[in-house]
Amino acid sequence: MTSFWNTLPRPIIGLAPMDGVTDHPFRHIQKRYGNPDLLVTEFVRVERLAAGEMKLLRMLLYDESQRPIAAQVYGTTPAAFRAVAVLLCRLGFDGIDINMGCPSSSVAENGAGAGLIRTPELATEIIAATRAGVADWHNGATAWDLPDLPPEVAELVEMTHAQLPPRFQQQRSIPVSVKTRIGYDQPQVDNWIPHLLDAAPAAIGIHGRTLAQAYGGRADWDAIGRAVELARGSGTLVLGNGDVANRIDGLARTRAFGVDGVLIGRASHGNPFVFCADPDDPHESMQGDGVAGSQFPLLAIAAEHAALFEASLSEWPSYSFHLMHKHLRWYARRVPGARALRRKLIEARTAADVHHVLEGYRFSCGQPERVA
Ligand SMILES: Cc1cc2nc3c(=O)[nH]c(=O)nc-3n(C[C@H](O)[C@H](O)[C@H](O)COP(=O)(O)O)c2cc1C
Incomplete structure (x- = not known):
């Protein structure tokens, strides 16, 4: 089964996930006027979603114009990742992206997001559990099979599933990817990235800052380039992220650092034209x-x-x-x-x-x- 990653143009110029920003209306507008190659939702906590917190489904709204679209999730409990993977497959997402990069204390200090860089074995277990959930879906699991999901939430998920275009209801490849940082306190690409590669994610999106840097200073694109070297021949794509101003800048960085693509975050705020061939003259958009x-x-x-x-x-x-x-x-x-x-x-x-x-x-x- 072909993964959506193989159908994307190269290099890939995608919209980075941003909590509180990349909701359904924002993604729709970015796609309509900038047409990024890939969209990702805001991140959703798996433990809360697996327990059926209804309002989280709002963060997972999308429409057909937004494909391909990956849902981003975070957390620390492999069983919750497995259950949520079934739910996301039923909702018709094209991919599942696991956040291993969020530096916020409420996330990382609980061991989720960038906290997983400190517990690599758990990171591996989470990737495997997410894949197991996709396999459960292939084997016929639905939202009704998720034990902790309240019936009203299972019903909403299944109603959404029934309204999907037929080809997105059918079994297809739902790849699992990871978005991370170059390290926790210090850059540690040489041990962290090979560890992730052993789990063979479809793609690794890598933000060129450590957790300790949060959003300060400049993204370290040499460290991203090192991740590319480590991933060469592995079959895992590497998307660079951090301080990309627009498509033209993104294309220059793909050439300079060998990444398969880039994710653009803050530069897209209030300006979908950053994804256009000529961001200053986006007439085609x-x-x-x-x-x-x-x-x-x-x-x-x-x-x-x-x-x-x-x-x-x-x-x-x-x-x-x-x-x-x-x-x-x-x-x-x-x-x-x-x-x-x-x-x-x-x-x-x-x-x-x-x-x-x-x-x-x-x-x-x-x-x-x-x-x-
Ligand atoms: C407001 C805000 C919210 C973010 N939320 C997420 C998130 O939910 N998931 C994630 O992986 N990264 C998140 N990020 C990080 C971005 O995806 C990206 O890695 C970072 O902004 C660097 O890229 P940029 O320089 O292009 O903005 C967030 C960043 C910002 C500014």
Whole structure:
């Protein structure tokens, strides 16, 4: 069975997973206007998802335009990874990515995320357990077979499964990949990466910082290049990550460091055009209503994003339009009078408020497409 990784263009220019950012509306907008080769969800804690915490399913929403899409998960309990793998296969994801890179104390100090760099045996067990869950699905397991999942959650998962296009309901290869860092306190690529390679993940996304560095300093691309050397001939792809500004920068780094592709994170905030062939002249990407003719295409996209955010998330528990404000601030960075505009935008309480504020910028707002 062919893995989706083998169908991607080379080099791969993907969107990095970001908690609180890469939700369904953000991914939809990035795909529509930038068309990254790969999307990944925000990370979801397996222990909570396996226990059926309904609101986590919101983080796993996507629509068909977003393929190929991998779901990212984190945690420390192999049995929960196995159960969640069944659930993610039933939801139709194309791949499962395991987070072994998050530096946040609430994650890493509990041994998850980058904490797994310190417990490599557990990291191996988790990869194996996730694969075992994919095998359970191949053997016919459904959400109803997961013992800790409340019936209402199993029902929602199975209803979603029934609505998938037939080819995504069928058995197919669901590869397991890992996203990690170059080390915990110090770079330790020479022992950590071979350890991961022994477990043969389909791909390793590697952020060129240690946990201790969090997001400070510059990403160490020489260390990423070393990971490429170690992975050569293994069959595992290596995606470099950290400080990539846009597609052109990403292509230069693939040539310089030999990676199979890159993941772009923060540079995509408020600007899907970073994925375009020419990020400064993204005319081929501006097909949305009101975007092509706009003097400020990113503001037209902001209005569309706000409408999609409200349309797709407002029915979910603990919905708040406040979560849209950071995106609005990012979209408004590069326009004349940005500071005053940002002030107005963060007072918006609805998508209609956003539309109203942006109308002064003389563009017509696109309507969001209907999404699942
Ligand atoms: C707000 C934020 C949230 C993030 N959440 C995740 C996450 O859920 N999973 C993950 O693997 N990495 C996460 N990351 C790390 C990014 O995927 C990426 O590794 C990092 O931002 C470096 O890439 P960049 O320089 O292109 O932003 C997050 C980063 C940011 C800024």
